[in-house]
Amino acid sequence: MWLSTNAAAGAIAGQFLSVFPNSDSMQLMRPLSICETDSSSAPGKIRLVYRVVGKGTEEFSHLSEHDSVVIIGPNGNGFFAPVKEKIGPDTRALLIGGGIGIPPMVELAKQLKCSVVTVAGYRSRNDMFLTKELEREGELVIATDDGSFGHLGTVTDAIEQNDIDADIIFACGPKPMLKAVAALSQKRGIPAYISMEERMACGIGACLSCVTPSSDIDDHSKVKNKRVCVDGPVFPASEVRL
Numbered sequence: 001m002w003l004s005t006n007a008a009a010g011a012i013a014g015q016f017l018s019v020f021p022n023s024d025s026m027q028l029m030r031p032l033s034i035c036e037t038d039s040s041s042a043p044g045k046i047r048l049v050y051r052v053v054g055k056g057t058e059e060f061s062h063l064s065e066h067d068s069v070v071i072i073g074p075n076g077n078g079f080f081a082p083v084k085e086k087i088g089p090d091t092r093a094l095l096i097g098g099g100i101g102i103p104p105m106v107e108l109a110k111q112l113k114c115s116v117v118t119v120a121g122y123r124s125r126n127d128m129f130l131t132k133e134l135e136r137e138g139e140l141v142i143a144t145d146d147g148s149f150g151h152l153g154t155v156t157d158a159i160e161q162n163d164i165d166a167d168i169i170f171a172c173g174p175k176p177m178l179k180a181v182a183a184l185s186q187k188r189g190i191p192a193y194i195s196m197e198e199r200m201a202c203g204i205g206a207c208l209s210c211v212t213p214s215s216d217i218d219d220h221s222k223v224k225n226k227r228v229c230v231d232g233p234v235f236p237a238s239e240v241r242l
């Protein structure tokens with residue numbers, strides 16, 4: 001879904017939009033990652049790529065051209081805010097996406113001005129999406145759970161089998177994948193920044209429904225929890241307990 005919106009200007013890869021269903025029976029926003037931005041016209045455009053899993057995303061899938069939808073955003077910190085390392089033209093960035101964690105990797109690959117290898121994990125060949133866009137922005141390695149395309153196995157299996165090395169890792173996907181990425185980061189001594197997809201209610205830091213345990217104290221709640229919607233969704237892998 002491409003949205004015409006002023007929110008495109010200055011949006012950072014890894015940020016998300018809070019999208020409100022139009023139906024009165026659904027009060028809460030649905031967070032969707034910014035997949036791509038286009039600021040070549042005014043207002044700019046933001047592309048969202050989502051899987052239909054419930055009533056909210058089902059409603060979005062019936063929107064057509066010229067329909068409108070209420071959004072708040074761009075929200076969250078994005079991929080660059082928590083990064084402590086310098087990213088220069090010689091940096092080798094490894095982007096890892098799994099399932100609905102793949103969309104933000106497209107804008108990240110576009111915004112990174114360095115060498116990019118993306119490893120994308122899908123259930124099977126029939127579930128593959130955004131491959132053309134990812135290939136356009138750098139090298140793409142694909143892993144499928146059933147081996148119907150690319151490497152048989154997980155994204156981390158594909159990284160080990162291809163002996164892919166990097167200076168920095170960015171990842172978004174399901175928790176088991178993020179855990180494996182955090183372990184890989186520790187084993188190889190490569191800093192990793194991971195984007196968490198916790199369930200959210202307000203998206204603006206007020207309700208605490210999205211908290212995740214961390215090694216750091218949250219300024220707002222004064223406990224070792226971070227609000228994924230405003231402190232994240234991107235965190236150094238070493239700072240969150242998965």
Ligand SMILES: Cc1cc2nc3c(=O)[nH]c(=O)nc-3n(C[C@H](O)[C@H](O)[C@H](O)COP(=O)(O)OP(=O)(O)OC[C@H]3O[C@@H](n4cnc5c(N)ncnc54)[C@H](O)[C@@H]3O)c2cc1C
Pocket residue numbers: 016029030031032033034049050051052053054055056057058100103104196197198199200233
């Ligand atoms: C920061 C962030 C970015 C996201 N980006 C994307 C994206 O780019 N594309 C995309 O397809 N989805 C993305 N999601 C997940 C998306 O927000 C949910 O799938 C959506 O809110 C579901 O709404 P619904 O009304 O269709 O389903 P609901 O009726 O709310 O739920 C249907 C089913 O989906 C599960 N579900 C709902 N939310 C999540 C979640 N956050 N994580 C895992 N399971 C969930 C529920 O447990 C339930 O089983 C993102 C989530 C976050 C927090």
Ligand code: FES
Pocket residue numbers: 199200201202203204205206207208209210211227228229230
């Ligand atoms: S969703 Fe309400 S605090 Fe994060």
